[in-house]
Amino acid sequence: MFSYLLRRLLFFVPIVAGVMLLTFALFFMVQSPKAMAHRVLGPKATPKAVELWLHNRGYDKPLLINQIPDQPWHDSLFISQMRRLATFDLGRSDVTGRPLSEVFRQGALPSLLLTVPAFLAGLAMSVGLALYLVFIRNAAADLFASLLCVALMSVPVMVYVIFGQYLVAQVFNYFPAFGFQLNGWSTAKFLFLPIALMIVSGLGADVRLFRALFLEELGQDYIRTARAKGVSSAVVLLRHVLKNGLINLITLVVASLPFLIMGSLLLENFFGIPGLGNVLFTAIQMPDFAVVQASVFLGSLLYLGGLLLTDLCYAWADPRIRLH
Amino acid sequence: MLSVRSLSIDFGSGPARVQAVKDISFSIAPGETLALVGESGSGKSVTGLALTRLLQEPPAVYSGGEILFEGRNVLKMSPAELRRLRGGKIAYVFQEPSTSLNPVFTVRSQIAEALSLHRPEVSDIDAEVARCLDLVGIVDPSKRMHDYPHQLSGGMQQRVMIAMALACHPQLLVADEPTTALDVTVQAQILDQMRLIKQQIKMAMLLITHNFGIIGGIADRVAVMFRGAIVEHGSTAEVLHNPQHPYTKALIGCIPQLGQRRRRLTTIDYSTLG
Numbered sequence A: 001m002f003s004y005l006l007r008r009l010l011f012f013v014p015i016v017a018g019v020m021l022l023t024f025a026l027f028f029m030v031q032s033p034k035a036m037a038h039r040v041l042g043p044k045a046t047p048k049a050v051e052l053w054l055h056n057r058g059y060d061k062p063l064l065i066n067q068i069p070d071q072p073w074h075d076s077l078f079i080s081q082m083r084r085l086a087t088f089d090l091g092r093s094d095v096t097g098r099p100l101s102e103v104f105r106q107g108a109l110p111s112l113l114l115t116v117p118a119f120l121a122g123l124a125m126s127v128g129l130a131l132y133l134v135f136i137r138n139a140a141a142d143l144f145a146s147l148l149c150v151a152l153m154s155v156p157v158m159v160y161v162i163f164g165q166y167l168v169a170q171v172f173n174y175f176p177a178f179g180f181q182l183n184g185w186s187t188a189k190f191l192f193l194p195i196a197l198m199i200v201s202g203l204g205a206d207v208r209l210f211r212a213l214f215l216e217e218l219g220q221d222y223i224r225t226a227r228a229k230g231v232s233s234a235v236v237l238l239r240h241v242l243k244n245g246l247i248n249l250i251t252l253v254v255a256s257l258p259f260l261i262m263g264s265l266l267l268e269n270f271f272g273i274p275g276l277g278n279v280l281f282t283a284i285q286m287p288d289f290a291v292v293q294a295s296v297f298l299g300s301l302l303y304l305g306g307l308l309l310t311d312l313c314y315a316w317a318d319p320r321i322r323l324h
Numbered sequence B: 001m002l003s004v005r006s007l008s009i010d011f012g013s014g015p016a017r018v019q020a021v022k023d024i025s026f027s028i029a030p031g032e033t034l035a036l037v038g039e040s041g042s043g044k045s046v047t048g049l050a051l052t053r054l055l056q057e058p059p060a061v062y063s064g065g066e067i068l069f070e071g072r073n074v075l076k077m078s079p080a081e082l083r084r085l086r087g088g089k090i091a092y093v094f095q096e097p098s099t100s101l102n103p104v105f106t107v108r109s110q111i112a113e114a115l116s117l118h119r120p121e122v123s124d125i126d127a128e129v130a131r132c133l134d135l136v137g138i139v140d141p142s143k144r145m146h147d148y149p150h151q152l153s154g155g156m157q158q159r160v161m162i163a164m165a166l167a168c169h170p171q172l173l174v175a176d177e178p179t180t181a182l183d184v185t186v187q188a189q190i191l192d193q194m195r196l197i198k199q200q201i202k203m204a205m206l207l208i209t210h211n212f213g214i215i216g217g218i219a220d221r222v223a224v225m226f227r228g229a230i231v232e233h234g235s236t237a238e239v240l241h242n243p244q245h246p247y248t249k250a251l252i253g254c255i256p257q258l259g260q261r262r263r264r265l266t267t268i269d270y271s272t273l274g
Helices: A002-030 A033-041 A047-056 A077-086 A100-135 A140-154 A157-171 A184-218 A221-228 A233-254 A258-262 A265-271 A276-285 A289-317 B044-050 B079-085 B107-118 B125-135 B154-166 B184-200 B236-241 B246-253
Strands: B002-011 B018-028 B033-037 B060-069 B090-093 B172-176 B204-209 B221-226 B229-235
Touching (some): A002 A077, A100 A184, A100 A258, A100 A289, A140 A184, A157 A184, A157 A265, A184 A233, A258 A289, B018 B033, B018 B060, B044 B204, B107 B154, B154 B184, B221 B236, B229 B236
Parallel strands (some): B033 B204, B090 B172
Antiparallel strands (some): B002 B018, B002 B060
């Protein structure tokens, strides 16, 4: 078990390095550091100011490998940034100069306030609904719910956002549609709509998926054995079907956990929530490479962590799986 | 004890409706073993499942007849009565032990579930589970019961299935192809074990099989099913030695016999069977 963990963690290093190299290449393929400086400083910036800006942030170094005579080969932009990130020093924003560890810490809370309740409530609702639909399978209500799910998943998220904002903020005048503050009850009141939208936009697909998953379990031989023992339909579902279905569910659910911290790019942007999704969105627009790089770094680490957690949960839930 | 009277079972509805079981009647007395023999698709498994209404409805429709167990019609029982019947009075052993046991629960918890449903008075679950496993010939039962199904061999898994079925002292055991998925030596061991247990506890059995070869030493009577109907019915010795129906003759002719060299096995000519 310990050697398994160690091996998996060691694999993180080449994977994250590859992701970082790809991000770096893609970013600077689109624009040179100089063009970036011009966009940040504005068209009227003097060549001197641009040079100073580049030098202060290390962008005047060769990009990947230093081939200048008498300078060490590893004194390049990419390699020096990687050495810094390896010590988990996220650096400072290229635009504002704020330490990024602080930016991320501040952005994580609003993101989590939005995504964690939406995730938990959404999961409980879709599992519960899927189980109920399996319980009443083949009835008219089951067919109707399936149609409703397809309808729910066919509507683009944007429509939910615009319609939801119009309905709740304009028609019912329940709260301002835009502008987030961390302030107890009013925060909760404000977050209600984006959370509801996040649940609704994912519900259709999830219910259909879970229902299919549970139905497949229901056709298994051991379900027939359970019924032949005299187990009631409800207990068959909650004990035999759910426990087996859970194993498949874990893969889907645990792998999505890292995205909770990264926030919802779209919803945060539409509701003006200063979460991590918003931080990344503005950074790509600016452009602020330091922020993009640090986000990708943390994001890929979280994602890999999520995958590892999935495998650990798998082994925990399914006695047939052993890690070694 | 059990009496099935002109039972018919259909599947599906409208033009796609098929009659899987056609007007069959048979009965089983306490302690008696009836073998239901027939080829794949002849309706024998459907008949077995129908005894406690285990068929999925729809598509299954009980279109006629009645199933009387201790004088009461199973087809008219409430869901709660059916649950008491299933496992408590009529228990099942299925064909494929590797998929019939739930992979994520231990042997102990699967047998304990049956005990808690039908014998709530049992207080020492561990001892009772161990006793059941011991009865079916599992060595070191108090240790084995904490295993998951995948840790056991196919023969052991089927022994666990039998132990689970016997745990609640049923009056009737429906064994649906109990040895088909096992190799020949294990098959013989399991059949011997079942014969032994039947001598120890007085229990009736419905043995469903496609294999005439295994019923000789275990069944009192045989019913031969063909295309959803019972075509021949009689004592085992009678049917084996003096089969009347051409289908039964053909089926018995399919059994390879030791010591007879170069004899071709018979095939079944369905065109003559109507």
